[in-house]
Amino acid sequence: MKAPIGSILVAAGQSRRMGFDKIFKPFSNGLCPLEICLCTISRSPLVGQIVVVVSKENIQRAEQTVSGFSLDKQLKVVMGGKERQDSVYQGFLALDEGFEYVMIHDSARPFVTEELIEKVYQAAVEAGAAICGKPCSDTVKEVGEQAQVLRTLDRSKIWTVQTPQIFRRPLLQKAYLELYSHGKIVTDDASAIEMIGENVKVVRYTGTNLKMTIPEDWEIAELLLEKKERLQPQPRS
Ligand SMILES: Nc1ccn([C@@H]2O[C@H](COP(=O)(O)OP(=O)(O)OP(=O)(O)O)[C@@H](O)[C@H]2O)c(=O)n1
Numbered sequence: 001m002k003a004p005i006g007s008i009l010v011a012a013g014q015s016r017r018m019g020f021d022k023i024f025k026p027f028s029n030g031l032c033p034l035e036i037c038l039c040t041i042s043r044s045p046l047v048g049q050i051v052v053v054v055s056k057e058n059i060q061r062a063e064q065t066v067s068g069f070s071l072d073k074q075l076k077v078v079m080g081g082k083e084r085q086d087s088v089y090q091g092f093l094a095l096d097e098g099f100e101y102v103m104i105h106d107s108a109r110p111f112v113t114e115e116l117i118e119k120v121y122q123a124a125v126e127a128g129a130a131i132c133g134k135p136c137s138d139t140v141k142e143v144g145e146q147a148q149v150l151r152t153l154d155r156s157k158i159w160t161v162q163t164p165q166i167f168r169r170p171l172l173q174k175a176y177l178e179l180y181s182h183g184k185i186v187t188d189d190a191s192a193i194e195m196i197g198e199n200v201k202v203v204r205y206t207g208t209n210l211k212m213t214i215p216e217d218w219e220i221a222e223l224l225l226e227k228k229e230r231l232q233p234q235p236r237s
Pocket residue numbers: 010011012013014015016017018023053080081082083084085087088106107108109211212213
C-alpha cells in the first residue's frame with residue numbers, strides 16, 4: 001500500500017530567539033534537531049515523502065544532511081520564505097502528487113514520535129484536519145503594552161497546540177489559497193483551516209513535544225535526550 005502522507009519539515013527560520021542556528025547545531029549525542037526529526041519521520045510507514053524547507057544559506061548543508069539518510073522514501077530540499085507559513089507553502093508546492101494527506105512538522109520539535117504521527121493521522125482520517133495539543137496548565141492572562149494585565153482568560157477552554165499537524169491535501173490547499181488571497185499571517189497551519197470554517201480535531205498529547213525556541217529549551221532538551229539514552233536497553237557486554 002502506498003504511504004498516504006507527504007510530509008513538510010519546516011526548518012527555514014532564523015533562530016533569533018535562540019541566538020544560534022538551532023536546526024543544524026548538534027546536541028551532545030551528535031545529532032541536530034533536523035537529523036532527529038528526519039530519523040523519526042522517515043521511520044513512519046505512513047510517510048512516503050519528506051520535503052525539508054530551509055533558508056537559502058542552508059540549502060547545501062541540508063542537502064548534505066539529507067544525503068546521509070539511506071531511505072526508501074523520497075527526500076527533497078527546497079528554499080523557504082519570510083514567514084513560517086511561506087515556508088510551509090513552498091514545501092507544499094514541492095510535494096509530489098498522489099499523497100492524500102499532508103503532515104507539517106517544525107524541525108525545531110525533535111521529540112516527535114512515530115506513535116504521535118500515527119495518532120494525529122488517525123484523527124485526520126476521521127476529521128480531515130488534526131493537530132496535537134494539551135490543556136493549558138498555567139493561568140492565562142491577556143497583557144497590554146505597558147505589561148499590565150488586561151484580563152484573565154477562561155483556562156478551562158485553553159489548549160496549547162504543537163506540530164505535527166495533518167490535513168487532507170485539498171483542504172490544506174484551499175485554506176492556503178484563502179490565506180494568501182486575504183493577506184493574512186497565521187502562526188500555525190490549523191489556523192488557516194479554521195479561517196475557511198472547517199473543523200480541526202485536537203489529539204490530546206501530554207508527552208514531551210518541546211519546541212527549541214530559547215536557550216533554556218536547548219538545555220532542557222539536552223537533559224531529556226540524555227535521560228532517553230540512559231533508558232534505552234543497553235547491549236549485554
Ligand atoms: N520563515 C520561517 C520561519 C520559521 N520556520 C520554521 O518553523 C519552525 C517554528 O519556528 P520557530 O521555532 O519560531 O523558529 P524561528 O522562526 O527560527 O525562531 P525565531 O522566531 O526565534 O527566529 C522552525 O522549525 C523554523 O525553522 C520556517 O521554516 N520558516
